[in-house]
Amino acid sequence: MRTTITLNLDDRLFERLRKRAAASGTSISGLIERAVRLLLQPPLPHRRDHFELITFGERGQFTAQNIDKISALVEADDIEHFARG
Helix, strand or coil: CCCCCCCCCCHHHHHHHHHHHHHHCCCHHHHHHHHHHHHHCCCCCCCCCCCCCCCCCCCCCCCCCCCCCHHHHHHHHHHHHHHHC
16 A cells, blocks of 8 residues: 655654665665564464473583582692692
8 A cells, every 4th residue: 555654753863864775785665564474473472492402421510629619619629739849
């Protein structure tokens, strides 16, 4: 359907719209129609898909270190690294 409407746009906004239309090879009307179509689309449902962590190897404790204590991890790493040298 073809219709004529009056839009009041800020001059800077209109200039940006005009440049965008020229850069994309379409008209200002085409851009406005595309924007309205996007605005009127039904919102996407918020999904929380089930996440499955894939691991390999045997079950059991991953490490003997207490990973809740960063300082203990750093100390164990230093001891392991510098004890070799």
